[in-house]
Amino acid sequence: MSGSQDTARFDTSVPNSHNNLDRKDQRSHANTVEAASKRRMEREEEEMKDPLEPARRHGNEPSRGAKIDKQIEQEEEQMLNDKGKI
Numbered sequence: 227m228s229g230s231q232d233t234a235r236f237d238t239s240v241p242n243s244h245n246n247l248d249r250k251d252q253r254s255h256a257n258t259v260e261a262a263s264k265r266r267m268e269r270e271e272e273e274m275k276d277p278l279e280p281a282r283r284h285g286n287e288p289s290r291g292a293k294i295d296k297q298i299e300q301e302e303e304q305m306l307n308d309k310g311k312i
Contacts (some may be wrong), residue, residue: 253261272279277295281288287295 277292277299278288281292
């Protein structure tokens with residue numbers, strides 16, 4: 227086998243081949259940090275979709291401000307839907 231064919235099989239990895247919680251995983255530090263950053267960004271994006279979600283996830287009642295944000299969001303969505311129908 228030539229060198230390029232030999233390394234080609236290592237270019238892709240099996241899905242879920244790395245365990246994020248395993249400290250003995252052979253990933254580089256940069257890859258571990260990148261994966262953690264990606265997970266954090268996904269969580270933050272999810273929280274921004276619903277202002278009530280962070281409090282509910284922790285078992286608390288959402289704050290008054292979060293409830294108002296949700297109400298404003300729903301009103302704006304309704305206004306956009308109404309404008310789209312005209």
